[in-house]
Ligand SMILES: [Zn+2]
C-alpha cells in the first residue's frame with residue numbers, strides 16, 4: 001500500500017532514511033522527511049505536477065525530519081502550493097520551523113491527535129496518532145491510518161507496539177502493520193528488535209507485519225523465515 005523511498009535506520013545509509021508515500025494524480029501523502037528524502041523525491045521527479053502535498057511526521061529526529069524544510073520550500077516556490085504538515089506536538093514543530101526558516105504562509109500545521117484528510121484525488125484518509133516509546137529526549141508517534149477501506153498501523157520509531165494496535169491486529173481489524181525493526185537486541189533499545197517482535201506477534205499474524213527502518217544487523221532471511229515481510 002505504501003511506496004517506500006528509503007527503509008534504513010538512521011545510520012544505515014545504504015538503505016536511505018525510512019520514508020514512504022501514496023500518490024494519486026496530483027496529490028501525495030508523504031510519511032516522514034528525513035535527510036535523504038528530498039533528494040529521493042527529486043530523483044523520482046515526484047514534485048512534477050504536484051498540486052496537493054500532505055506530510056505526516058512521526059518525530060523530529062533528523063532521519064525523519066532532516067529535509068522537511070526543502071520538502072516545504074520546494075513545492076511552495078515551484079509548485080505554488082502550501083503543504084499540510086501533520087504532527088501532534090505543535091509547539092515543538094513550530095520551534096523547528098522557526099529554526100529552519102519555514103514561515104507561516106509556507107505550510108499549514110495540523111496538530112490534532114486525530115485528523116481527517118480530505119483530498120480531491122486521495123479521497124478521505126483518517127489518521128489517529130498514538131504516542132509510542134522511543135527516546136526520552138523528544139516525543140515520538142505512531143499512527144493508525146484508514147484509507148481505501150484499509151486500516152494500517154505505522155510505528156514510526158518505537159521500541160514496542162501499543163496494546164490498542166495489537167488488539168486490532170488480533171481481532172482481524174488491521175490489514176498491515178509497519179514496524180520499526182532492528183537486528184541488534186539490547187536493554188533500553190530505542191527500536192524494536194526482531195527478537196522481541198517475534199515474541200509479540202503470533203506466527204499466524206506475521207504475514208501482516210512489514211519490517212521497516214532496518215538496521216545493518218537485521219538479517220532479511222531470518223525475518224522472512226520467521227514469517228515477517230520486509231519493505
Ligand atoms: Zn529513525
Ligand SMILES: [Zn+2]
Nearest residue numbers: 059061134157
Ligand atoms: Zn528516531
